[in-house]
Amino acid sequence: MTEPLLKVDNLVQHFKVSRNFTVKAVNGVSFEIYPGETYGLVGESGSGKTTIGRSIIRLYDPTAGEIFFNRDKISGVLNDKVRRMLRKNMQMIFQDPMSSLNPRKKIGDIIGEGLDIHGLYSTRKERNRIIGEMLEKVGLSPAHAERYPHQFSGGQRQRVGIARALVMKPKLIIADECISALDVSIQAQVVNLMKDIQAETGCAYLFIAHDLSMVKYISDRIGVLHLGNLVETGTTQEIFSKPTHQYTKSLLSAVPCSNPVIERNRRRSL
Amino acid sequence: MGISMNEKIILSVENLDITFRTNAGNVHAIRGVNFDLPAGKTLALVGESGSGKSVTMKAVAGLLDDNATINSGKIFYRQADGNVIDLLTLSKKNLRRTINGQQIAMIFQDPMTSLDPTMRIGEQIAETILLHKKISTSDANKRAVELLQLVGLNEPEKRVKNYPHQLSGGQRQRVVIAIALSCEPKILICDEPTTALDVTIQARILDLIQDLQAKMGLSVIFITHDLGVVARVADFVKVMYAGKIIEAGTVDEIFFDPRHPYTWGLLSAMPDLETNDDRLYSIPGSPPNLLHEPKGDAFAARNQFAMKIDEREEPPMFQISETHFAATWLLHPDAPKVEMPAQLRERLARARKAANLQ
Structure with a gap:
């Protein structure tokens, strides 16, 4: 058995709102992600799926629990070496492509910012070449590097978001609801792109979403979250063919299917 | 004038054509849209953003922005007494007084922005009733409690005193539905009513709309891009692209034989x-x-x-x-x-x- 790329052990994330009120967003969640696989995290809003993603990439400081990434411990106090490793090898794609790109920066500079910080090129020419190749990989043209985010449509902006994550050649990409703000026909394009890139670079995805049919389509394994607890985890096959937890069953029964006859006849187990 | 011949049609849009004036130039958003809504049935308008589905329904509800020009078209509505009127010929004032709310009501995508954050929800429901009906304030408040009960909010007597921020997304959408139904409209237009909600909550809201439709004999128009929702609620489907209807049929025809x-x-x-x-x-x-x-x-x-x-x-x-x-x-x-x-x-x-x- 290969070693897990990411190991989350008993992660707890609480937010202190006032002296006598704490939001317990995540209560002891453990899971592992192996290199090159896609792990889907599903649950309703408020179940803590986004919080887990943000705790792992250290946008929050976890209250308790341990996270190991690439064999290094990335929870608790980070030393400089681990921080650089984490920031280079783990990237995030955000939900809203309208607000996650700096409107005052050109696309090329948005994508190149990580390269600048980590010094991943030796000449200006090389930098532009890397950015151009990246833009081509996500289906845009190198000439787009000189444009600003507002000149692009939603689907194109999400491609820029993906290019920004990929340019660092990360081992793990956290995709937080990265397709839910897009139109149906564009969603399929972006998901196909993410699959192609995984086949090419072998990166792993933590795919956070509430759209179960899309999660089923892209994930190898799935974790179901309910009120900050991981209630069920298993391969996609297991979760969808033999759900055991009541909550998973009710979540599955709520998925609309595109068959009007079945929809008319079905009684929901809610 | 298909509508005057066919008694079962409650709303008929004929050859609607709308242009928006913008700084960048004229946007021809609706390019000849035709459809009929049979009374008591559910029609779904499907399409991507920018296909014109919301603009079409805003024209029906008289809510078009000021920079819109209706180049041509008619929107026929059959009143309860059997008379047929063209909604586009009514003045805005007349439309607001006699049609909006009482005949045609609309619910929007985001329940947070369609409620007033500074008003208690009971007041917001009663406000609509007081505006349209000759009724005392205390009766209107009583009616607000009944409506909250109707849309399945628990403890309606307490809820009327809540502010929108004290409710969850699903509860807020129920309140919006209660407001829309407060004057017993004949047609309910739902503009992506469940897009902002989770799958489990979405299923419950769709159930609620269908229950109310059966109870009150509503004709419903659903605007959505989610075909799963369409399969669940619609009788008839119109697929829109670039301001036109490009395919129309019963829900079975669209899903089994597109x-x-x-x-x-x-x-x-x-x-x-x-x-x-x-x-x-x-x-x-x-x-x-x-x-x-x-x-x-x-x-x-x-x-x-x-x-x-x-x-x-x-x-x-x-x-x-x-x-x-x-x-x-x-x-x-x-x-x-x-x-x-x-x-x-x-x-x-x-x-x-x-x-x-x-």
Whole structure:
């Protein structure tokens, strides 16, 4: 058995709102992600799926629990070496492509910012070449590097978001609801792109979403979250063919299917 | 004037054509839309953002922005007494007083922005009733409690004193529905009512709308891009693209026998729980910018089956059955025979089989 790329052990994330009120967003969640696989995290809003993603990439400081990434411990106090490793090898794609790109920066500079910080090129020419190749990989043209985010449509902006994550050649990409703000026909394009890139670079995805049919389509394994607890985890096959937890069953029964006859006849187990 | 002949039609939109003036130029958002809504039925308008589905319904509700010009078209509405009126000929004031709320009500996508954050929800419901009906304030407040009960909010007596921020997204959407139904409208227009909600909450809100429809005899128009929702609620479906209806039919016809390549694309872009293929069939490119009037078929640039004629001339509506129409040259008798993508064909076969087993 290969070693897990990411190991989350008993992660707890609480937010202190006032002296006598704490939001317990995540209560002891453990899971592992192996290199090159896609792990889907599903649950309703408020179940803590986004919080887990943000705790792992250290946008929050976890209250308790341990996270190991690439064999290094990335929870608790980070030393400089681990921080650089984490920031280079783990990237995030955000939900809203309208607000996650700096409107005052050109696309090329948005994508190149990580390269600048980590010094991943030796000449200006090389930098532009890397950015151009990246833009081509996500289906845009190198000439787009000189444009600003507002000149692009939603689907194109999400491609820029993906290019920004990929340019660092990360081992793990956290995709937080990265397709839910897009139109149906564009969603399929972006998901196909993410699959192609995984086949090419072998990166792993933590795919956070509430759209179960899309999660089923892209994930190898799935974790179901309910009120900050991981209630069920298993391969996609297991979760969808033999759900055991009541909550998973009710979540599955709520998925609309595109068959009007079945929809008319079905009684929901809610 | 199909509506005066057919008693069952409550709303009929004929040849609607709308342009928006913007700084960048004129946007021809609606380019000739026709549809009928039979009383007591549910019609779904499906399409991507920018296809004109919301603008069409805003025109019906008299809520178009000031920079919109209605170039042509008629919107006939059959009143309770059987008289048919063209809503576009009414003055805005008249429309607000007699039609909006009492005859045609609308609920919007985001329940947070459609409620006033500074007013208690009881007041917000009573406000609508007081505006439209001659009724005392205390009676209106009583009615607000009844309405909250009707939409399935627990402890309605306490809830009327709540502010919107004290409720969850699903509860807020229930309040919005209560406001929409407060004056017993005949037509309810739902503009993406569940897009901002989770799947479990979405299922409950859709159940609620269907229950209320049966109870109150409402005619419902659903605007959505989610075909799963359409399959669940609709009787009739109109697929819109670039300001036109490109395929129309009963829900079974659209889901089991789609004819337009765009509908094929929409159906296959959403995987169902049985999809096992490596890649999703996706529609390449993005929707056209209506600042520039498309020449020929607006979908041609994204259509892998496009023919030469698609670039020159717009396809007319071809009739497939009594209720099923599609605007694509592929249905012309002289067109080469084109099969839908294999992936989708298998899925439709599976869906038909599953449906027969029921």
